[in-house]
Amino acid sequence: MKITLKVWRQKNSNTPGKLVEYQLDNISPDMSFLEMFDVLNGELTKKGEEIIAFDHDCREGICGSCSMYINGRAHGPQTGSTTCQLHMRSFSDGDTIVVEPWRARAFPVIKDLMVDRTAFDRIAQAGGYISVNTGSAPDANEIPVPREVADTAMDAAQCIACGACVAACKNASAMLYVAAKVSHFAVLPQGQAERTMRAERMVAQMDTEGFGACSFTGACSVECPKSISLDHIARLNREYLGAKLTSNNVQG
Amino acid sequence: MELDSKIPEGPLAEKWARHKFGLKLVNPANKRKYDIIVVGTGLAGASAAASLAELGYNVKAFTFHDSARRAHSIAAQGGINAAKNYQNDGDSVFRLFYDTIKGGDYRAREGNVYRLAEVSVNIIDQCVAQGVPFAREYGGLLANRSFGGAQVSRTFYARGQTGQQLLLGAYHALSRQVANGKVKLITRTEMLDVIVVDGKARGIITRNLLTGAIESHSAHAVLLCTGGYGNVFYLSTNAMNSNVTAAWRAHKKGAYFGNPCYTQIHPTCIPVKGDYQSKLTLMSESLRNDGRVWVPKSQQDAEKIRKGQIKANDIPEDARDYFLERRYPSFGNLVPRDVASRNAKYVCDEGRGVAPTGLAVYLDFADAIRRDGRKTIEAKYGNLFEMYEKIVGDNPYETPMMIYPAVHYTMGGLWVDYNLMTTIPGLYALGEANFSDHGANRLGASALMQGLADGYFVIPYTIGDYLATIGPGDKIAVDHPAFKEGEQRIHDMNNRLLSIKGSKTVDEYHKALGHIMWDYCGMSRNAEGLKKAKKMIQELRAEFWQNVRVLGTNEEMNQSLEHAGRVADFLELGELMVDDALHREESCGGHFREEYQTEEGEAKRDDANFTYVAAWEYTGDNKPEVLHKEELEFENVKLTQRSYK
Amino acid sequence: MAWVTQTLSSSLGRKVIMSLTGLFLSSFLIVHVAGNLQLFKSDGGRAFNEYTYFMTHNPLIITISYLLYTSILVHALMSIVLTRHNQASRPVKYAYGRPEANSTWSSRNMGILGTVLFLFIVIHMRTFWYEMHFGSVPMAEYDGKQYKDLYAVVLEAFSQWWYVLLYVICMVALGYHLVHGFQSGFQSLGIRHKKYTPIIEFLGTFVFAILIPALFAAMPIYVFLQVHGII
Numbered sequence A: 001m002k003i004t005l006k007v008w009r010q011k012n013s014n015t016p017g018k019l020v021e022y023q024l025d026n027i028s029p030d031m032s033f034l035e036m037f038d039v040l041n042g043e044l045t046k047k048g049e050e051i052i053a054f055d056h057d058c059r060e061g062i063c064g065s066c067s068m069y070i071n072g073r074a075h076g077p078q079t080g081s082t083t084c085q086l087h088m089r090s091f092s093d094g095d096t097i098v099v100e101p102w103r104a105r106a107f108p109v110i111k112d113l114m115v116d117r118t119a120f121d122r123i124a125q126a127g128g129y130i131s132v133n134t135g136s137a138p139d140a141n142e143i144p145v146p147r148e149v150a151d152t153a154m155d156a157a158q159c160i161a162c163g164a165c166v167a168a169c170k171n172a173s174a175m176l177y178v179a180a181k182v183s184h185f186a187v188l189p190q191g192q193a194e195r196t197m198r199a200e201r202m203v204a205q206m207d208t209e210g211f212g213a214c215s216f217t218g219a220c221s222v223e224c225p226k227s228i229s230l231d232h233i234a235r236l237n238r239e240y241l242g243a244k245l246t247s248n249n250v251q252g
Numbered sequence B: 001m002e003l004d005s006k007i008p009e010g011p012l013a014e015k016w017a018r019h020k021f022g023l024k025l026v027n028p029a030n031k032r033k034y035d036i037i038v039v040g041t042g043l044a045g046a047s048a049a050a051s052l053a054e055l056g057y058n059v060k061a062f063t064f065h066d067s068a069r070r071a072h073s074i075a076a077q078g079g080i081n082a083a084k085n086y087q088n089d090g091d092s093v094f095r096l097f098y099d100t101i102k103g104g105d106y107r108a109r110e111g112n113v114y115r116l117a118e119v120s121v122n123i124i125d126q127c128v129a130q131g132v133p134f135a136r137e138y139g140g141l142l143a144n145r146s147f148g149g150a151q152v153s154r155t156f157y158a159r160g161q162t163g164q165q166l167l168l169g170a171y172h173a174l175s176r177q178v179a180n181g182k183v184k185l186i187t188r189t190e191m192l193d194v195i196v197v198d199g200k201a202r203g204i205i206t207r208n209l210l211t212g213a214i215e216s217h218s219a220h221a222v223l224l225c226t227g228g229y230g231n232v233f234y235l236s237t238n239a240m241n242s243n244v245t246a247a248w249r250a251h252k253k254g255a256y257f258g259n260p261c262y263t264q265i266h267p268t269c270i271p272v273k274g275d276y277q278s279k280l281t282l283m284s285e286s287l288r289n290d291g292r293v294w295v296p297k298s299q300q301d302a303e304k305i306r307k308g309q310i311k312a313n314d315i316p317e318d319a320r321d322y323f324l325e326r327r328y329p330s331f332g333n334l335v336p337r338d339v340a341s342r343n344a345k346y347v348c349d350e351g352r353g354v355a356p357t358g359l360a361v362y363l364d365f366a367d368a369i370r371r372d373g374r375k376t377i378e379a380k381y382g383n384l385f386e387m388y389e390k391i392v393g394d395n396p397y398e399t400p401m402m403i404y405p406a407v408h409y410t411m412g413g414l415w416v417d418y419n420l421m422t423t424i425p426g427l428y429a430l431g432e433a434n435f436s437d438h439g440a441n442r443l444g445a446s447a448l449m450q451g452l453a454d455g456y457f458v459i460p461y462t463i464g465d466y467l468a469t470i471g472p473g474d475k476i477a478v479d480h481p482a483f484k485e486g487e488q489r490i491h492d493m494n495n496r497l498l499s500i501k502g503s504k505t506v507d508e509y510h511k512a513l514g515h516i517m518w519d520y521c522g523m524s525r526n527a528e529g530l531k532k533a534k535k536m537i538q539e540l541r542a543e544f545w546q547n548v549r550v551l552g553t554n555e556e557m558n559q560s561l562e563h564a565g566r567v568a569d570f571l572e573l574g575e576l577m578v579d580d581a582l583h584r585e586e587s588c589g590g591h592f593r594e595e596y597q598t599e600e601g602e603a604k605r606d607d608a609n610f611t612y613v614a615a616w617e618y619t620g621d622n623k624p625e626v627l628h629k630e631e632l633e634f635e636n637v638k639l640t641q642r643s644y645k
Numbered sequence C: 001m002a003w004v005t006q007t008l009s010s011s012l013g014r015k016v017i018m019s020l021t022g023l024f025l026s027s028f029l030i031v032h033v034a035g036n037l038q039l040f041k042s043d044g045g046r047a048f049n050e051y052t053y054f055m056t057h058n059p060l061i062i063t064i065s066y067l068l069y070t071s072i073l074v075h076a077l078m079s080i081v082l083t084r085h086n087q088a089s090r091p092v093k094y095a096y097g098r099p100e101a102n103s104t105w106s107s108r109n110m111g112i113l114g115t116v117l118f119l120f121i122v123i124h125m126r127t128f129w130y131e132m133h134f135g136s137v138p139m140a141e142y143d144g145k146q147y148k149d150l151y152a153v154v155l156e157a158f159s160q161w162w163y164v165l166l167y168v169i170c171m172v173a174l175g176y177h178l179v180h181g182f183q184s185g186f187q188s189l190g191i192r193h194k195k196y197t198p199i200i201e202f203l204g205t206f207v208f209a210i211l212i213p214a215l216f217a218a219m220p221i222y223v224f225l226q227v228h229g230i231i
Helices: A033-047 A118-125 A147-157 A164-168 A175-187 A195-209 A219-223 A231-246 B012-022 B043-055 B093-103 B110-130 B162-180 B245-252 B285-289 B299-306 B323-327 B337-349 B366-372 B374-392 B447-470 B481-500 B506-521 B527-547 B559-583 C002-009 C011-040 C046-057 C059-088 C110-134 C150-157 C161-188 C197-227
Strands: A003-009 A018-024 A068-070 A096-101 A109-111 B035-039 B058-062 B183-186 B189-197 B200-208 B214-218 B221-224 B263-269 B292-296 B361-364 B401-410 B427-429 B612-617 B626-631 C139-142 C145-148
Touching: A003 A033, A018 A033, A033 B506, A118 A175, A118 A195, A118 B162, A147 A175, A147 B162, A164 A175, A164 A219, A175 A195, A175 A219, A175 A231, A195 A231, A195 C011, A231 C011, A231 C161, B012 B093, B012 B110, B035 B043, B035 B200, B043 B058, B043 B162, B043 B183, B043 B447, B058 B189, B093 B110, B110 B162, B110 B447, B162 B183, B162 B447, B189 B214, B189 B221, B189 B245, B189 B481, B200 B221, B200 B481, B214 B481, B221 B245, B221 B447, B245 B427, B245 B559, B263 B285, B263 B337, B285 B374, B292 B299, B292 B323, B292 B337, B323 B337, B337 B361, B337 B401, B366 B374, B374 B401, B481 B527, B481 B559, B506 B527, B506 B559, B527 B559, B559 B612, C002 C011, C011 C046, C011 C059, C011 C161, C011 C197, C046 C059, C046 C110, C046 C139, C046 C145, C046 C150, C059 C110, C110 C150, C110 C161, C150 C197, C161 C197
Parallel strands: A003 A096, B035 B058, B035 B221, B058 B183, B221 B427
Antiparallel strands: A003 A018, A068 A096, B189 B200, B200 B214, B263 B401, B292 B361, B361 B401, B612 B626, C139 C145
16 A cells, blocks of 8 residues: 655654655555554664654553544544554555644643643542552452442443543543543442542542533544443533532532 | 572461561651652552552652553453452362462462462452452352363453453552652653662662653662563564563663563464564453364365465364364363463464464354354453454454464563562562562463562562661662762663664564564474574674664654663573573473473473572673572472373 | 632533523523414414513513523623633644544534524514614504504514524524534533433424424514515
8 A cells, every 4th residue: 555644743842843744655454553653663764864753552452552643533533443453454545644643732742643641640640549558458249339330330441541532522621531530430339438529629630731621522432442431421520510519628 | 699589488378477477567657768669550560659658658650651551461351360269169279379380380489379379369359449340240249250271260350451450440549649649650761770789779770751861769679560571572462662671671780580481472362464563462361261263174275265265164164173172172272371372383383374374273253153142252252353353354253263372471580589579689570570470381360460469468568578677777869879870871871872873773673583582482492493593692682783773862752762772681681581491401381392292292391300490690791691590399289290181 | 609619610610501501591492482483373463462561571581581691691601711711722723633523513613603693692682672672662552451562573574584594594503503502411410311311312402403493493484474475
């Protein structure tokens, strides 16, 4: 296959970037999208040009590192998958492919296609956990969890924190990510003790990071590699409102 | 130096309890006076960092990822073992211990493995309390499955994403401690050296991957939780950035490397497609519970399949060879990983492999679908089938999957004693980074167990013993000359890599090394091949330092430079693996020497001469390493030839 | 009271304000369309004028109407606040986007649709509400009682083809606004359930986005056709 790539190149967060065009002549349809970048980077190195920086690691769709906005879509045209799971057979010979980084104020570009997603970690640190010290747990079967509840928790917990929801959202909102985190704990019996505090704190941190608000377009869920449902966003709204109306936290 | 495993005396079941009692404690008020560095935030690292911070120690946790949650533990699919016996099917701590020892082909320490089995039950309790959404029965209690050839159902799982959920549990615990201020999390930073002064580990040298800044960090103790070195083979199921650098640099500072040749080859991976291939994808071993492995009986049929003239479904039943069921009637498709892998290689070597490369066998679900219905199979393996279809482009509900073995896990690693301390006092290794518990072969669903056992339930006890011994004052500041020299060495190495400006990319050297390792030090090995490989690696390494092309500077985000440093270490490690494989003149577990096999082609151990841990000591650049032996003693199990007939 | 302001100024709180005002406005549409159905009565506008009288003199309705005006303003102002915030959340735009692959046009263009509707409301109120309250509306007498003849104002307004066209276009915009807005409002309040969400979606689509705008649009068309003697 012959492919024309238009890739966002940006030296660092302080320098403006631009789309740069590259021609690739020997692309196999069985290649993964990132393997095509490996090939391109190999060629760039031989030519003495700087390679394209991009985040990637597991290359099997679970670590959440890869993050390319491909032809106008987060993780490219294939739904339910990450960039690393996308293969060139999804494109046609002669295609032009535009590749950009995630774009959001809360995800500043580090270099080329690499962005800073530590905002997600700070949201998790704000309350995305159950406070249980090592060694203090009761026997695992003393906490029965109905299967349906465990399944709902798992549906939410499988979020890989790649940020595609933010990238796809017209408002760069992080609601789906935060909703998945809050939902995971809110439905489980283990998560009840810190339930209200968790919702309040995580939403507050989400706002501090500068993400947009939710317009319920559903783009996040469509582009989510794990197809996390909008149900969780409704649950987050419920959790947050419930927490705000019932908690003893009068300071806000 | 004499190797002291510090295995406690006494009956097996009491060793750990006695040992814990014998360990010195750090006064609760004094814990805040100790600084601990944890490198890596996978299962072992995150669980250790969180647990130590909960105890009150000051922890600095490092990861080269942008987030602590991206470590490769996240990719583990199948599950985690624990001797809970919730299924009432005869499991016990002793049985898990026994299975692990036997599965490891009697090359692991009894004491360590028993402790692992013992704390396995606590891990499940801990993870459930953290909110890990394990699979449940309708009544709300935990579900189990049998996994990787075990005769009991002791594997806990969260769909096909158990590693992810366990890592997130540890990540959440870690996040809580970051919020509490007890853990300082330093991301996108790679450890490049360990600093040893007066024979003790004092800290590390790191490179900030965003700015290139080379920095020193000092502490009372350093924990390496940096995973395995499977990427020495270039193609493996490991993540692209998994590497041996932290462990290897520690090795060069005096930490012995244990059993480097023990490599686990996983039988159910998606086969290689082409030269451009960057990594191999594992399909969960659980697939073998329902899938049947076969190749055509005749080379002619296989040849036609390879050329695309016929398809798998065109081969009639009586022309198929279900070779695992044929050779191992009682275990069938569920034989241990090494056995399944080797047999796949044999049939492909016979010219009966499928896929255009000839390096693949079928994993067929047609019978299971007929028996249980497509719905049931979809519920069990739906996500795996989808993953396969995305990568290969075939629908496994209709055509059999193609699989081939790939490097998956390295049982070898830094030698550690019962306290998880390496041969450098104050330097610990946890999880896959150490060599400890799996012997020559790891059972399915045991890696997660070991990583979390080390981090949650072993190191919090054992580290206190060392810290209480040295006292809070025994720490060196980062302005000490040893740190400055360490920083300078890294600068020098990076400058050297940048100044070569040769003609081949880092990737090309990595691939070349991978080919050598796979061909001569892979699924089966022989003396002649290994000798050849040693020479080839030496030549490749010499060429690398003459002709590698790394662009840019140190003072910026530079992914080529990161990769170059890691490949430089792999080029040294590869040779040690070959040395180890060559010296071990027996076959055991993941190490199969063609010269040492039974008449039926099974691994033949030499217990009289090789019942020991090979711990290698680094003696200098391009010098042969020195072998130290830690004899393994078996008081509770009888060494038998593994048989899965 | 810090918690109240803090809650309402959070991104979720702002959406709750949008939701509550929006759903309140939606519920008003039912009353409005039901009342205005009097226009279809062939009684020379009597029923319509009596209805108008009731609406402008009943104290409860008057109170609610002020709530309504406030809701319109709050809904509009909050949408400006949210839009500015949302736009600031992505300072560098994508060079190439394909949003149609993952979301509906109406869900992405609520701001534009809302602006059209706001302008419509201004024109609409200038034509009828302003005339009714401050203009010189002719009087009609039924059973000896005097009524402002708003029906005459209606006839005059809807006798102009461009005015009718404007209404029809704006009702299409209303339909698009509500097809997303109605169900989205429930989402913002956290109301989502396997059993009830399909009902909300049905109501939002068929009642609020199709039936109500269609009835509203039918009124100027009907009047226009009647005035010009076509029917």
